Every structure is written in structure tokens, then in C-alpha cells.
Amino acid sequence: MPKHATILAVNKHLHPVRLATYSSRCGNDPYLTLELYKWNLQVRIYHPRKRAGISSCPQIEADAPKVVWAMDFQFDSTVDGKAIKIASMIDEHTRQSLLNIVERSITAQRLTDELDKTFALWGGPPLVLRMDNGPEFISHVLQQFCRDRVGISYIPPGTPWNNGHIESFNNRLRKECLNRNHWTSLLEARVVIEDFKDDHNHRHRHSSLGYLTPAEYAAQCTHNHQPVEGCEID
Known part of the structure; x- marks a missing residue:
């Protein structure tokens, strides 16, 4: 019974x-x-508290280009149900999209390899990388990669609004690209997402940039960074 x-x-x-x-x-x-x-x-379900990364720089304002680059991940899937992981990064001052990784999974090592290429492409690293406390971001691999090269500024766990610029970019990517497509393959997703990010840089005009595109704004921006106390790389 x-x-x-x-x-x-x-x-x-x-x-x-x-x-x-x-x-x-x-x-x-x-x-x-x-x-x-x-x-x-x-009954309350216990959720382990996320481990917070250790920042080498405080939360600073992106008062010039190449001061703060913000990173984040998004997820989608192909029509067969297999996961797609997307890594994006923007310059918080110019709003330029700087990174596009679209894979089934992205390891910390793959992320640092792509960051190394991105730094070379854009003439060196920024002052600070801003990110959340995801496992790839707080990994020993990324910490070692950034040491003596670029500062790290982790947002407090559970506060995505502290990474508002990349959150806004990801929301637009979701609404205007991911939600409008049904990916038949990983290759298709890579090509279309890359096209979206290129369009964002060269054709999408931002009111916060005086209705210039990110690329146009970056080309004429003359702002200089004011050093911030407490940043080990500054």
C-alpha cells in the first residue's frame, strides 16, 4: 500500500x-x-552561494576607449537541441563589439586564447576586464593570463546590473538575432552572429554616442583616461 x-x-x-x-x-x-x-x-531549496572572483581593480568608469572591456556569455541551441555558447565583449566607452566566439562549449583556455588574439588585433589589452563570477571567468587559467597584463573587475554575485553595458548588448543580440533564427548548424550560427556584431559596429547608431555608430565614435574620440586609485594595473 x-x-x-x-x-x-x-x-x-x-x-x-x-x-x-x-x-x-x-x-x-x-x-x-x-x-x-x-x-x-x-521547504526552501538550498542553492550553494556562488564563489566570487578576486578583483585586482575596483569598479571604475569607462571614461575613454580601452579602459573597460566587458565580457559575458549567452546560450542558444541548434534545431537538433544541441547547445550553443556565445562569448561577447564590448568596449564600454565606444560600445564596439570586440569578440565573437560561437561554440558548443567554451573552456577557460579557449577564452584566453581568443583574448590574446583580440588584444593583438586592437593594439593591446584594455586597462580592465569587467565580468561576472562565472566559472570560466574566475578560473585559475584566466587569472594567470591576466596577471601583470590587464586588471580584472568582478561584479558582485547576483548583480547583472553592474555589468549593464554588456547586458544591454546581449539583450539586443537576443531579441534581434537569436530569437529570430532557428540554427540548422553551428556554422550558420557563427556566420549570422558575426554579421550581427559587424552591423552593430558599423551601422547601428547609438543615441548615447550622438547617433554615431560605435566605429565612427571610436575613430573621432579624444577622451583620455584619468587614473584610478586602487587599480594595480593603472
């Missing part, structure tokens, strides 16, 4: 009234079953 725990585990999708009726038919006290059901709803 099924007991309360078995009934709750197997039939947790049932409406409480139907659950009590079924429990009664099994010879159990329906009121006790309902009490256990309500208690189960109130």
Missing part, C-alpha cells in the same frame, strides 16, 4: 484535492497527506 511519501513523490503534479482523494483510497489519512503536501511546498 503506497504511503504518504511515495504518493507525494509520484503524484506531486496532481491538484491537492485529487491527491487527497487518491491517498484516501490507498488507506491513508488524506488530511495528513495534504499537510505534508503543504509542508513540502514550503
Whole structure:
């Protein structure tokens, strides 16, 4: 004869009234079953607190180009259900998109390899990389790569608004690109996402940049960075 725990585990999708009726038919006290059901709803699930990365620079304002580059990941999938992971990075001052990695998975080593290429392409690293506390970002591999080369500024766990520029970029990428396409292959996703990021740099005009494109703004920007106390790389 099924007991309360078995009934709750197997039939947790049932409406409480139907659950009590079924429990009664099994010879159990329906009121006790309902009490256990309500208690189960109130049980708080423990989620381990995210480990926070150790920043080498404080939260600073991107007052010039190549001061703060912000990174983040997004996920999508091909029509066969296989995952796609997308790495993006922007210059917070110019809003330029600087990085495009589209793979099934992205390791910390792959990320640092691509960062190395990006630094070379853009004439060196920025002052600071801003990112959340994702496993790739707080990894020993990335920490070693950045040491004596570029500062790291981790946002507090659970505060995506502290990385607002890349969040805004990712929201636009989601709405205007990812949600409008059904990827038949990883290659298709790579090509279309790369085209979107190129369009963002050279054709998308930003009101915050005086209605210039990021590339146009970067070409004429003359702002200079003011050093910030507490940044080990500054």
C-alpha cells in the first residue's frame, strides 16, 4: 500500500484535492497527506552561494576607449537541441563589439586564447576586464593570463546590473538575432552572429554616442583616461 511519501513523490503534479482523494483510497489519512503536501511546498531549496572572483581593480568608469572591456556569455541551441555558447565583449566607452566566439562549449583556455588574439588585433589589452563570477571567468587559467597584463573587475554575485553595458548588448543580440533564427548548424550560427556584431559596429547608431555608430565614435574620440586609485594595473 503506497504511503504518504511515495504518493507525494509520484503524484506531486496532481491538484491537492485529487491527491487527497487518491491517498484516501490507498488507506491513508488524506488530511495528513495534504499537510505534508503543504509542508513540502514550503521547504526552501538550498542553492550553494556562488564563489566570487578576486578583483585586482575596483569598479571604475569607462571614461575613454580601452579602459573597460566587458565580457559575458549567452546560450542558444541548434534545431537538433544541441547547445550553443556565445562569448561577447564590448568596449564600454565606444560600445564596439570586440569578440565573437560561437561554440558548443567554451573552456577557460579557449577564452584566453581568443583574448590574446583580440588584444593583438586592437593594439593591446584594455586597462580592465569587467565580468561576472562565472566559472570560466574566475578560473585559475584566466587569472594567470591576466596577471601583470590587464586588471580584472568582478561584479558582485547576483548583480547583472553592474555589468549593464554588456547586458544591454546581449539583450539586443537576443531579441534581434537569436530569437529570430532557428540554427540548422553551428556554422550558420557563427556566420549570422558575426554579421550581427559587424552591423552593430558599423551601422547601428547609438543615441548615447550622438547617433554615431560605435566605429565612427571610436575613430573621432579624444577622451583620455584619468587614473584610478586602487587599480594595480593603472
